[in-house]
Amino acid sequence: MNRFDPFKDDVEIQWCPGCPNFGILTAVKKAFLDLQLEPHQVCLVSGIGQAAKLPHYVQCHFFNGLHGRAIPVALGIHAANPELITVVTTGEGDCYGEGGNHFLHALRRNPNITVVVHNNEIYALTKGQASPTTPPGEVRSLQVHGVEAWPLNMPAVAVLHDAAFVARGFAADPDQLKDLLVKAIRCPGLSVVEVIQPCITWGRYPVSWYRERLRPVAPDHDPTDKAAALRLLCEADGRFVTGVIFRGPRRQLFGERFRAALEGKALVHMEFPSKEEVARFLKGFLQTP
Ligand SMILES: Cc1ncc(C[n+]2csc(CCOP(=O)(O)OP(=O)(O)O)c2C)c(N)n1
Numbered sequence: 001m002n003r004f005d006p007f008k009d010d011v012e013i014q015w016c017p018g019c020p021n022f023g024i025l026t027a028v029k030k031a032f033l034d035l036q037l038e039p040h041q042v043c044l045v046s047g048i049g050q051a052a053k054l055p056h057y058v059q060c061h062f063f064n065g066l067h068g069r070a071i072p073v074a075l076g077i078h079a080a081n082p083e084l085i086t087v088v089t090t091g092e093g094d095c096y097g098e099g100g101n102h103f104l105h106a107l108r109r110n111p112n113i114t115v116v117v118h119n120n121e122i123y124a125l126t127k128g129q130a131s132p133t134t135p136p137g138e139v140r141s142l143q144v145h146g147v148e149a150w151p152l153n154m155p156a157v158a159v160l161h162d163a164a165f166v167a168r169g170f171a172a173d174p175d176q177l178k179d180l181l182v183k184a185i186r187c188p189g190l191s192v193v194e195v196i197q198p199c200i201t202w203g204r205y206p207v208s209w210y211r212e213r214l215r216p217v218a219p220d221h222d223p224t225d226k227a228a229a230l231r232l233l234c235e236a237d238g239r240f241v242t243g244v245i246f247r248g249p250r251r252q253l254f255g256e257r258f259r260a261a262l263e264g265k266a267l268v269h270m271e272f273p274s275k276e277e278v279a280r281f282l283k284g285f286l287q288t289p
Pocket of ligand 1: 048049050051052067090091092093094095098118120122123124125126131
């Protein structure tokens with residue numbers, strides 16, 4: 001382990017040189033350092049895509065699974081070991097497309113995890129097809145007459161469902177992104193941090209095009225005001241709003257009731273239960289009303 005950067009991994013990075021994903025990688029590692037976490041306290045979870053490669057480049061626990069399936073894996077990790085800081089790193093195709101259903105149901109369950117969505121508005125690993133956030137009309141390799149479908153506004157969906165924390169950062173501003181990630185990880189419950197991540201190879205516009213359009217939330221924006229958060233995200237150009245957009249009300253965390261039934265113990269701290277204990281535990285679930 002590197003004494004000066006305990007999260008540094010020596011794996012060769014496969015992203016294009018100059019990819020804004022490097023900024024997200026820096027922000028993630030800096031956030032862990034700011035929170036004084038050690039590698040064994042963190043678990044990164046991902047599916048498939050360029051964004052999903054991020055856990056390969058960090059020294060910590062990680063699970064890299066199927067396309068769109070990072071969130072259910074993270075839910076399982078959080079349920080079994082709530083002491084681990086569980087962070088999903090995912091592309092918007094992975095999270096809002098293939099994994100869209102999991103995203104919706106995670107909003108209902110409120111696990112204490114942070115979901116970092118690299119939104120480059122395309123499927124980058126498979127070379128630039130339209131994704132659920134590609135603007136309508138944009139011509140893509142498979143959408144030769146322009147995208148016809150309307151883009152998904154998942155940060156707004158997250159606000160609508162009272163996610164614990166909703167923020168948006170910019171990959172080319174790792175310091176601001178690091179601050180957002182620290183807040184997201186500290187906030188109990190489901191935190192969604194969408195990151196505007198221009199793709200310098202398959203995207204339509206350079207990083208500067210996005211930078212000019214960023215709209216940081218006003219200093220007097222009240223993130224507990226749900227209607228104000230929705231207005232920011234839904235009005236024209238809501239896709240460029242950055243900063244802490246929403247803080248939802250405190251809700252029960254996924255697994256809390258389940259752990260209460262196990263006398264407060266996390267699964268990872270339990271001795272393997274006897275047959276009698278398993279039967280006693282299951283009885284509560286198997287009773288017919
Ligand atoms: C079930 C399934 N469908 C499709 C693919 C092919 N595939 C691999 S990566 C990818 C796109 C990933 O895009 P995104 O999640 O936006 O991440 P990015 O590469 O842009 O970071 C696709 C479609 C796959 N691996 N599995």
